[in-house]
Amino acid sequence: MRLWPLLIISAGLVESMVNFANSALYDIYDFKGVKEVSIPKCDNGCLIFAATKGEGFIQEPDGLEPYSNNLYIYDESGAKDSIAKIATQRDANQRKIPLTLDGQRKVTVKNLNEPDHEKLVTQSIVLYVVKKTEAAQFSYEVIDTYYSQGTIITPSSDIITILSADFFGVQAAATTDANSATVRLVGFDNALDNNTDGCPYAYKTPESPSFPGFSLRTTTSILSIVVGKYSALKLQTQTQFPDTYRDISLDGFITSPGWNGCSNGGFQSFRTPDDSPSDSYILTNNDDFFQVNVTVLPNFDEKHSLTITNMKSFGDSKTVTGTSQQQFRFDKTNYILCEFDNMKGDQGFLLRYSSALIPKITTAGPISSTTTSAPTTTSSEQPATTSGALEITGMISPMLLFWAFI
Numbered sequence: 001m002r003l004w005p006l007l008i009i010s011a012g013l014v015e016s017m018v019n020f021a022n023s024a025l026y027d028i029y030d031f032k033g034v035k036e037v038s039i040p041k042c043d044n045g046c047l048i049f050a051a052t053k054g055e056g057f058i059q060e061p062d063g064l065e066p067y068s069n070n071l072y073i074y075d076e077s078g079a080k081d082s083i084a085k086i087a088t089q090r091d092a093n094q095r096k097i098p099l100t101l102d103g104q105r106k107v108t109v110k111n112l113n114e115p116d117h118e119k120l121v122t123q124s125i126v127l128y129v130v131k132k133t134e135a136a137q138f139s140y141e142v143i144d145t146y147y148s149q150g151t152i153i154t155p156s157s158d159i160i161t162i163l164s165a166d167f168f169g170v171q172a173a174a175t176t177d178a179n180s181a182t183v184r185l186v187g188f189d190n191a192l193d194n195n196t197d198g199c200p201y202a203y204k205t206p207e208s209p210s211f212p213g214f215s216l217r218t219t220t221s222i223l224s225i226v227v228g229k230y231s232a233l234k235l236q237t238q239t240q241f242p243d244t245y246r247d248i249s250l251d252g253f254i255t256s257p258g259w260n261g262c263s264n265g266g267f268q269s270f271r272t273p274d275d276s277p278s279d280s281y282i283l284t285n286n287d288d289f290f291q292v293n294v295t296v297l298p299n300f301d302e303k304h305s306l307t308i309t310n311m312k313s314f315g316d317s318k319t320v321t322g323t324s325q326q327q328f329r330f331d332k333t334n335y336i337l338c339e340f341d342n343m344k345g346d347q348g349f350l351l352r353y354s355s356a357l358i359p360k361i362t363t364a365g366p367i368s369s370t371t372t373s374a375p376t377t378t379s380s381e382q383p384a385t386t387s388g389a390l391e392i393t394g395m396i397s398p399m400l401l402f403w404a405f406i
Helices: 083-088 115-120 398-403
Strands: 023-026 036-038 046-051 071-075 078-082 099-101 108-111 126-131 140-144 159-163 168-172 181-184 214-218 222-227 235-238 245-247 252-255 279-284 289-299 306-310 317-320 326-333 335-340 348-358 360-363 376-379
Touching (some): 046 083, 168 222, 181 214, 214 252, 289 306, 326 335, 335 348
Parallel strands (some): 140 159
Antiparallel strands (some): 023 126, 036 108, 071 108, 168 214, 168 235, 252 348, 289 326, 289 348
C-alpha cells in the first residue's frame, strides 16, 4: 500500500513507491513532506534514471526545477547529486546517462526543501531505479521526452524506455520493411514477454509484411518499446496534445492514470499532479465506420467500473467490473465513449482497441432516357482489415492529424 505523507517526518525512513522485483518507480508524492526516503534497490548496486520538468526555470540560477534540485541522493560517503541534475545527464544522442552506484551500500533520497516550499509543489518527478546486476541482462536505452522532442530518434538497442514528467505520445512512421514493436507501461526490466512482474503489453503492431507504424499516447510516465529491428525504427515524442480524443482507425490503448497492469507484487499506480482519476476518452473518426475490438484488463472492487458506449448504436453499452479480462466487439461505429470514476491506487485498467475499416461501396442509380440520378453511397457491413498505419484522413481536428503523420 502507498503512504500519503502530509507533514515533514522528523525521524526515520519512509518507503513508498511503485515496487517491482528488480526496479522501483518513485513519484513526487513519495518525497513531498518526507525528510528521507530509502532506496532498497540500491543495496547491492543500482542505476538511477530521473526525469523532471527540465531546465526552463529561468528564475533559478541553474535553470533547474527547484524542488527536485533539493532532493539529493545520499549514501554512506555523503551526497551524490540532486534528482534534477541526474535528469539532465545524457549523451550526444539524447540517451540518458544514469547515476551508477556499485557495491553494497545504503542509499536514500534526502529532502532538503524548506517546509514552506512543500505547499508549492506542482511539478512531476520520475525516479526509475534498477538493480545493476539486472540491468546488465538487457539491451536497452532510456530517453526523456523533455530532451527528445523535435528530434527523430534512431534506436541502437532492442528496448527503448521513455521517461517523462509530462503525459506524452510516441510515434513511429510506417515502412515497407517488416518490423515489429511491443509496448509495455514499465521500464526495460519488465519490457519483454514472460517478464518477472507479470506486466501485460499495452500495444503490439499487427502481423504484416511491412511495418504499419504507430501513434500512441499515454497517461503514464514510463513506457518501453521492444523492437524487432531497431536500426530501421524512427521515433518521435510529443507532450503537447488534446488527450481526450483518439483516432479509432489507429490501434491503441487507454489506461487509468499511471496504470501499468503488472500483477505480481500487487497492482500499483504512478502518481502525478496532472492525474485525472475521473475522466472520459472518445475514440472517433469523422469519415469512416469500423468494426472495433476492445480488450479490457481491469482491477476493480465493487465500487469501481469502466463504461464503454457505442454512441452510434442506441443501448450498445458495456460495463466492465471485477478483475477478469473482458472482450467486446462493436460491429459498426465511429464513436466510442469510455468513462471511469475515481481510479487511483490499486484500482485501474488497461484497455486495448483495434479496428477494421468497413469500406464504402458506391453504386450508380437507375438511368432514365431523360434524367440521370445522382450516385448513392451505402456502407458495407463487411470490414476490411486495417493495419493501424499512420497514413490516414478524416481526422477530427488538426492536432489529431498531426498525430497521424506519415
